Amino acid sequence: MKILHTSDWHLGHTLYNYDRKEEQQDMLQQIIDITRKEQPDAFLLSGDVYDIPQPSASAQQLFSECMAQLHKAVPGMRIIVTAGNHDSGMRTEAFQSLLSMVDIHTIGTLDKEHPQNHIIELPGKGFVIALPYASDRNIPEGFHAMLGDLVAERNTKGLPVVMMAHTTVRSADFRGHDQKFDNIIGGIEGVDISAFGDGYDYLALGHIHRPQTFTIKDCERLARYSGTPIATSFDEDYREPSDSTDSEKRELCHSVSIVEIGQRSELPQVRTIEIKNIHPLVTLPTDGPRPWDDVKTRFDAYPSNLQTYIRLNVAITDSLPSRAYSEAQEIAKAKACKLCQINAIRTEDAHATTHRTMELSEFQQMNPLDILKQFYRAKKGVELPEDLEKMFNEAVQELNEESRES
Ligand SMILES: [Mn+2]
Missing domain, CATH: 3.60.21.10 (Metallo-dependent phosphatases)
Structure with a gap:
């Protein structure tokens, strides 16, 4: 068959x-x-x-x-x-x-x-x-x-x-x-x-x-x-x-x-x-997240005739520069591609995460485990141990099951 x-x-x-x-x-x-x-x-x-x-x-x-x-x-x-x-x-x-x-x-x-x-x-x-x-x-x-x-x-x-x-x-x-x-x-x-x-x-x-x-x-x-x-x-x-x-x-x-x-x-x-997608989903830069000015230059150099969807991966230590969105949109205007998302990716810097204030919207997007991980890193200066992570996941899963049942 x-x-x-x-x-x-x-x-x-x-x-x-x-x-x-x-x-x-x-x-x-x-x-x-x-x-x-x-x-x-x-x-x-x-x-x-x-x-x-x-x-x-x-x-x-x-x-x-x-x-x-x-x-x-x-x-x-x-x-x-x-x-x-x-x-x-x-x-x-x-x-x-x-x-x-x-x-x-x-x-x-x-x-x-x-x-x-x-x-x-x-x-x-x-x-x-x-x-x-x-x-x-x-x-x-x-x-x-x-x-x-x-x-x-x-x-x-x-x-x-x-x-x-x-x-x-x-x-x-x-x-x-x-x-x-x-x-x-x-x-x-x-x-x-x-x-x-x-x-x-x-x-x-x-x-x-x-x-x-x-x-x-x-x-x-x-x-x-x-x-x-x-x-x-x-x-x-x-x-x-x-x-x-x-x-x-x-x-x-x-x-x-x-x-x-x-x-x-x-x-x-x-x-x-x-199966080929006629409008591929493309993440820039292709070799990993970079600081905004670097990403901006790369996006500017991206071929203007390609009908793709674009996600920009930006490396940040604190927060994304507020001008990033308008600058990215300005660049996208002259191109056939569709700008979808600017993805701010925090580079691993314990001090930067300890001493910065988080936006509410950013906090709401985080999952409980990430919040715990950041908290642990800030308080203890080291990564969350694996056994604690496992226990935490089990507790959250149990809570989820309970709330689904009730
Ligand atoms: Mn599905």
Whole structure:
């Protein structure tokens, strides 16, 4: 069975209030072209179709136009779309009866009463167990394993089984995400990979935007996050300058995954196909934060014809010069790029942080751990010990859980 695995399209996403429709349209066209060329048996979109639960008409139009084009490109292909934590489960299913006429399945909510509704059979090819995002509390214990068993009963020929899920896997590499607490990403607490049972050959994950594969010990199964086809934030630039080989770079590019699953005794084969963003997200200077005057010179020298989004990383010891915003905007005026953010990054200077007064807005943006770290550094003159940091994180996590429950 050959599948195309993608997730986290975030249609309708705006970046610092800039509309991204043109880029998203181009991204979808690339995905349609890849699908036409690859002719997969199934097209799997593992959640976060849209950026918000009530997407705009124009975002919904992008989606429906794309679905129609995909169906035309490969008429016999199953298209399976699950809801992510950014989607409304009910809205995801709103047009199900109509879409099923063209082999498109939309699964938005967990059906505990009829678990077999999550099983989609591709006759003669295999099975897909499609699960939308659901909070841990709503998933009965052993639900995934039970679905695996249900498929096993029907799967007398030992055909490939794919499971789709949208959640945080505890051992994942979260770089690029804004992580406030251990193992909680986008409000979803990490689960162990074993929670999905062992009834699948390939687990098609969504939620974490960094592409990555998990090999599961002692068996021929894979779990994978396909990652976002185009970045939704400046931190989603995963290629480090130190990545030496081309294959490492290819592994971390924004892409879709083509997965071929053969006999149950063979490891599924994954290929990634890069998706190019026509308006890339660029952080300047490329070699790390610099003082404002330096950044200003570099930004001034940036090519004026490039249609990119720009974040400026400025090194500060005290605070960002107040003229920085107006100067940056003045420079941006003469260029095709869109200025998004000036990111003030404090250089590690204990004395500077001890003796300065913080703006209220700056304080409100800090997370509790950073506040503690600064406080500790100021009082003791050394970094917060690891065991104290761990204890603090546990206390905050407990508080969070309590406030969520009440
Ligand atoms: Mn997402």
